[in-house]
Structures are given as C-alpha cells and as structure tokens.
Amino acid sequence: MIPDHDAAPKRRRPGRPRSARADRDILEATIQILVEEGYQALTIEGIAERAGVGKTTIYRRFSTVEEIIVRAFGALDLHVDVPDTGSTREDLLQLGHAFRVQASAAVMFPVMGQIVGTALSNPAVLDAFREHLMKPRQATIRKILERGVERGDVRPDIDIELIADLIPGGIIFYKLFQLPPDADLPEDYPDRVLNTIWHGIKAE
Amino acid sequence: MIPDHDAAPKRRRPGRPRSARADRDILEATIQILVEEGYQALTIEGIAERAGVGKTTIYRRFSTVEEIIVRAFGALDLHVDVPDTGSTREDLLQLGHAFRVQASAAVMFPVMGQIVGTALSNPAVLDAFREHLMKPRQATIRKILERGVERGDVRPDIDIELIADLIPGGIIFYKLFQLPPDADLPEDYPDRVLNTIWHGIKAE
C-alpha cells in the first residue's frame, strides 16, 4: 500500500466536483455500443457522443478505451441468486433457465468473442470480463455442486471445475456458433444440456 | 444457373495471367496477421506489405478484407481423420488429443473470438469459419457416436447434436477463458472432459 502523503486524504478538493451523472452515462454508453455495434465501433469519440459528454470529460477519467471497458464491466457486477430447491438437478436447471433470460447474459454473448480477441494485447480487459461476468456464474455452479456432494445426491468424485466450464462453455458455443447471430437460446436448451451431463453428476 | 454467354468459357483471356504465388501469399499473410496481431490489425495495406504484393494485386482479387478471410479459411480446409479403434470411448479420446495438438486448432483459438465479434456485420465470415474449421470436427464426433450407437456401446437415445457442441464448447471455453492467452491446453484435459460426459454416452 502506498501511504497517503496528505494527512487528511478524504478532504475534498477545491473546485467543481466531477459529475456522477457523466460517470454513469459514459459507462452505459460504452456497454450500449459494445452490444449494438461491437468492439471495433467502440471509440472515445463515439462514447462521448452517445453519452452526451465532451471528450475532455472522458479523458479526465480514463486514458484508453480498454480502461473504460474494464470499469464498465465492473459496474455490471450483479448478484447471482443461488437456487436452493433441495435437489441438485433442479438447482442446476433453474440456474440454466435464469441465465438464459438474464439481461447481463444478453450483454455477454455479443461482447464475449470480441473481448477474447483483445486478450493478447489487453489482458486486463479479459480479466475484467472473466471476473465480473463469468466467475460469479461459475461460482454458483460450484456452490450448487458442493452442496449436492454434502447432501449426497452428487457423486463425491465429481470434477467440479470441469463441469463449471462445460455447462457455460457448451451453452455459449451453441449460442455463438450454431444459432443465427440474433436468435435467442431455445427454451429447452438448458434441459438438453443437463439431461446429458447429469449422468456424470448424480450419485448412484 | 446463369448460362455462359461465351461458347467456350474456359478459353484463356489474353494478357499476363494472375500469379498463383500472389494468391497463396495473400491468404497466408492474412492468416498470419489474424493469428499474430488479431482481427483489428488486419488491413488491406498490412496484408499487402506482409505478402509482398501491391495493393492493386489484392484489389484485383477481393474488394473487402472479409472476402479475403472467407477465402483464407476455405484454403485452410483440412482432412480430419476419424479414429476407429473399435471403442467409442477410445475414439473420442483420440480425437480430443489430436485436436489438442493440431496446427489448425492453434489457428482457431486466437481467431475464433474475433470472428464471432464480426458475425453481426459479416455473417459470411462466421459461416466460413464454421464451415471450414468447426463443422469437419463436429461431423467427426457425430460419426463416432453414430457408429457407437450401431455397435451398441453408446446408448441409443443419446443427444448427438448436443454432445457435438458440448465437447468442443467446453474445451474452447476453457482455453479461451480459463487459461492464460498463450498457454496450451493441458495434456489431460480431453481425458477430464470425457471422464465426465462419458457417463451420459455409454450404454448400460
């Protein structure tokens, strides 16, 4: 930790304070452009225009688009409800169906690919995506499975980490590569996924 | 079909013929840039420079970068060997391990994300990617499973299409989101995937 040189670090600086409204508008415009027009269309000028702020206002807060993306993902952080029906199979199904209709899932899908593409030059962007949009969901899968192991309806030698990759991976792959770009996931897809992998999860 | 107006359509046009060498160099440069620098770095001028050809030579053949990509993916088309060991489980394992070390898989991974990102504006690019790089592999999984159903070591009510998404989806997801961008897939990953989903595949 770097110690604050100022004895009263919380003291307000003089002058007009930064607009919280502008903060919010910048991050919202960023996500909107990312979803509607894609990563390549994400420029500082475009964000400024859509947010209705001056470029100065953005440059005062960020130096690169990537910094803005990282912050915007952080602001998207959402609470994922952990279903608890008493049945692991039912818990996973509910999670799958919730994911299918969640707003932030709609954000994830179009953005995902392009984010991965920038990982080589901008690991921080991928990290933020993983941290704020992927990990919370994978953690939920893990929790459900761990609870199932304790309860006894999940086999104890299960490869939890793998399943936490397999479920989202299969769904995302299907959405990105098999469906038309604008189509939603079919309603029964979570059921199909679970029907197939459940055999490897359930206790005998 | 549009009938040829010319009676002898194959007749050579006068003048210097197009260089097959230039054709090849353009497509190779395209794949190289895509893998090494990413989609955003893929420009006509960049391709021309790396291929050592004039921009004219490119514009004589293509009008957009996307056209070049589509053609380049087509040229990547490769023969996928279908393992046939007599055991479905062993066939799938061999396929997984072959995929792990294949050169074209190394092309797929970095490119994949960025391709998906362009799908909205350029469906043809996604189609070419799917057709030439994904479908051959998924078709192989299907063949192996169908053979297994006939042989009887695969349950007859299996969801083949789903498994043909789940296996590549899980592996790709792990590679893109869980591993450091430059890391290879661990040697035992295909085994882990198969250990988990095999329960839902094998006949009782």
Next chain:
DNA sequence: ACGTATCGATACTAATACGTATCGTAATAG
C-alpha cells in the same frame, strides 16, 4: 466574492487506412 476544477463544445494536428490512379516492367495470346 473569489479561486479552482469541471462541464460541453469546438478547433486543431498527427496518424492511419481506404480506395483510385499512374508508372515502368513482365508475361502471355495471336
């Protein structure tokens, strides 16, 4: 009231890429 920092807006330079045109040269058909 005064000092200071932020606000949106506008203007500007530099860099990059596109797409076209033109050059002299090379390769092929007739």
Next chain:
DNA sequence: CTATTACGATACGTATTAGTATCGATACGT
C-alpha cells in the same frame, strides 16, 4: 511484334480517430 493483362511501387485525396488545446459557463469550497 502487337495487344492485353498483371505485376510491384508510389502518389494522392478522403475519412476517421486519437489526443491536446481552448472557450465561456457552471458548481463547489473558503
């Protein structure tokens, strides 16, 4: 040999974006 087309190289005008500078106006502390 002549006509035709392709070649790599270079130059050019246009468009987009980055990043900085400047403007008068605004909001806050003292």
